[in-house]
Amino acid sequence: MGQSANSYLTLLVLLLSLGCAQRSDTDRKRCGYCDLQLSCDCSYGGFIHVPLVPERALTLDLSFNNITEVWADDLSGHMSLRALSLHGNRLAVIHPSAFDSLWSLEKLDLSDNRLTDINHKWFTKLGALQQLNLLDNPYSCLGSPPVFQSLVRLRRLDFGGPALVELKRGDLSGVTELEELTIHANNLERWERASWTDHRGIDEFFVQNLLVLDVFKFVSLLQHRFLLHYPRKVSVIHSQVFVIPCLTARLLVNMQYLDLSNNLLTDLTVTEMLCNGDGTLKDLRVLNISGNSLKSVSTISRLVAKLSKLTHLDISRNGYSSMPQDCSWPRTLRHLNISGAKLTTITSCLPTTLEVLDLSNNGLKSFFLFLPALRELHLSGNKFLSLPQGWQFPNLQILTIQSNTLNMFGNSDLQSYRRLQSLQAGQNKFVCSCDFVDFLQSDFKGAGDVHITDRTESYICDSPLYLQGEPVGQVSLSIIECHQVLFVSVSCGVALCVALLLCILLWRLHAFWYLKMTWAWIKAKRSSKRRRKRDRTGAEALLSFDAFVSYSERDASWVENFLVPELEEPRENAEDSSNPRSPRSLTLCLHKRDFLPGYWIMDNIMSAMERSRRTIFILSQNFVESDWCRYELDFSHFWLFDGNAGGEAAILILLEPLSKDDIPKRFCKLRKLMSSTTYLEWPQEEERSGEFWKNLREALRVEDD
Known part of the structure; x- marks a missing residue:
């Protein structure tokens, strides 16, 4: 009897499970936001269940709804679906076979939900999946067996979040074609020690917002030298890095791109990182150390002088306030960015090999330096009153000089730029004279040789007062304002002719005679009144x-x-x-x-x-x-x-x-x-x-x- 009762209970539970799994379509709403390209945007729809959409749909966006569960039959029949997004829901339960019918799915986004466990069964049938996003869910580990084992075509993987505390060996097992990996793991407590493996496929290493909790226990990466030999691109951004030892830098033998922007580097620690300028990182082509605490241009120029392949150098957003007269730079340097500093003057320290120079957001008022190879010059956010002389840049093609104190410019200013093609000069204090307005409006219509490539709305009149705030492209000036000399000349000529004709007419009508006699009569009458007054007072x-x-x-x-x-x-x-x-x-x-x-x-x-x-x-x-x-x-x-x-x-x-x-x-x-x-x-x-x-x-x- 007991055995029969147990069997009965088991059968009852199974029937209840099947009944729940095969929910009726009458409980589901329909999403009607599908276009002719079979793309269904059902985001922000207030859905609490996966809605009904055409089976031929190619993309389905269910982000920012209130869906808590995905049932086995919610997505059945969608064999053509290429992209599915469930981002930003309240998803806590996904049936193990919920994605089994999505054979063609290439992109799946389950981020920002309430998944406490990652089930490897979700992905067993997703052989075409190339992008998977599992970020910001409350799971503490990836689970076992390896959840990505069947995703043999995966190219981009994002996982992790505040709750992730453990990463184990084998978590990425089966992922052999990965090109981009993003891990949010600021609260890791367990991480198995790396062992010697073949990492020759590592090409780029990207770290952002790294927080070192105990600086004094920070050690060099010498024990991980096998990881440092192969990367060609390394980015450690906004991570409070204050030094990379010279010994570590010598391990980066294949380094071509190094980005250490927004950290805590100083002139002293950069000197250590670049081994006092001895030419370490000999293959380096791009160096970005912007947003740090560097103060000496001469120091950085000396440190990179022997980097014989360096072409791009970004030292912007540092504390440079002056520039020496002479500097040493590698002959290969073509791009230099010193924007966002405190420079007030420039000197011949700048290399003449430059093709792109960015000096934006400094305090410069003038530019006097011959740069024969320069193609791009960026001077926005300074204090220039006029355009630099074009003869200094015989090959310049692009000039940006926005947000300065320019009053106006015209064809005469641009004629000295022999090859200039693009100009951005908006957000200045323009005096809307007739010549400037006419030139700018003609250029807006494409009539000029130099094309103004920023928005026409950024060209605003600052004076005269009655035009202040008006877009230059909408200003209409009268002929009186635009041709004052001609107008005055013509007006004077017309007035002279009218006056001459009037004089002739008055002469013919004897008006001058009448005026003369009237004046004489008035004077005589006054004398007569005085005389009669004397007579009345008793005079003879x-x-x-x-x-x-x-x-x-x-x-x-x-x-x-x-x-x-x-x-x-x-x-x-x-x-x-x-x-x-x-x-x-x-x-x-x-x-x-x-x-x-x-x-x-x-x-x-x-x-x-x-x-x-x-x-x-x-x-x-x-x-x-x-x-x-x-x-x-x-x-x-x-x-x-x-x-x-x-x-x-x-x-x-x-x-x-x-x-x-x-x-x-x-x-x-x-x-x-x-x-x-x-x-x-x-x-x-x-x-x-x-x-x-x-x-x-x-x-x-x-x-x-």
Whole structure:
């Protein structure tokens, strides 16, 4: 009975196991993110089980989900699958036969999960697998028998993590074609001692972030000399290495590439490593000791001088602050990197054999050194105000000078670079002048011989202020800004022509005459106001005249012989003197006798008009041509329409036939007056003279009070 019960329980457990292993597809969701190339990206999908995807899928990315288990039938039928990623899940259980159907799988990523054991059965059918990543899982050892025994085509293997404490002999058994191995094993507690084996296939040795917990127990690698004879490339990066003994360095007989960047090397320990410059590491071609604590350029140049095959030297990110005048370098040196130091000047210490020179991120302001073989020059992150002179680099093809203090550059600056093809000069403080903007925009369009290869967005205007922050490629400057000399010249020429035409027009319209007379009239009016003010305060008033006579000096004989005697000295028999309405003698104002001496002529003319009841103009051709008559006529022109004189204050006498067209056009109001006012004509016949004088007296007659 007991035996039957045990058999029953065993059968029950087996049936339950089979029932669990063959879970129904109804519990699984479908992933619909598959493209035409049969690549399914199901990452970040929130899946808790392996989703359903087409069986013909070539790649399946299930990273960053919440999958905890992979069942036996989850991936069945996917015989064409080439790559599978389960990175970043909560995977703790994988059925032993879960990957059996993946015959074509070449890449498997199980990293960053919760696998506590590595089962060799997972990989027994993965004969095509070339890349396997088991990093960052909580397993403490790789397990037994050797888990990678069947992976005969494996080329890249990554394993280990914080929980890995043991590595045993045979863990990598069966892995014969491995090209790259990454092991995270910072917490190893057990590691079997290496024994003599054939390591001639070791070509590269790479160590990164190595932490030596007890520096004082650190020993040399002399006991592992059989490991040091064969590698051609050794990299020990960011691992607090402070010295490699000379005896150890002598074992690296095949060394061609040595990278000791980001460590604790000093000038003293580098001297020990390179055996005081005796030529050890004679096959070395590339040496990288950047990011250490070196301070002397002359020391490192002396130490590498006998490395007859050295072509690349990287001594960047060290503490160099100066450079000696002379240095010794191997003749084979072609690439030199001294970026990220504190250099402010360069000297002839730099070798003339260089083809690539990197001096980025220093404090350089100028570059004066002839380097005939140089093809690439990197000067970004310095303080250059302008491009170096191109004649120093007859073979230069690539120049980078970003993040300096360049203001501008143009074709004239680049013409001295005979072979320059690529320029990177962004992130500078550019002055967006017309020439610079035009040059740069043309080059952006591929019109220049030198191609600007960095991003156009890195070329930003720093000035003028209104363009600050604008991309140079989007700046649009006006013709006024870009051709100021031409614009000013044309503007001045146009302005001169306009001014000339305006002057001609004003001259033709007598505007200058009007301005001149207006100014004279204003001055005379001011004098008149002062004079009237004096009169009101009690000063002796000036005598008034019946008429002011304006005439030409050439017509003075007519005025003196006819006008004055007729008006100021009337003949007694001309009319009855006893008649109260008989003509009385008139007083005339003549400039020759009545203008006050010592006064400004304009004041006299103004005063005469103000003190006279009428103004008589003796019009003739002589009058029109007389300057003084013009003044008197000008002032009468203002006076007549100033509001102080009556509407009939002017009396026109024509000594000779004269039409209004003979009056200058600038006397427009006087011409209008001749058109609207009756004027007297001096008769040519003597018998009509009486009528003329009678009419003149009538015009001048003023009733007595």
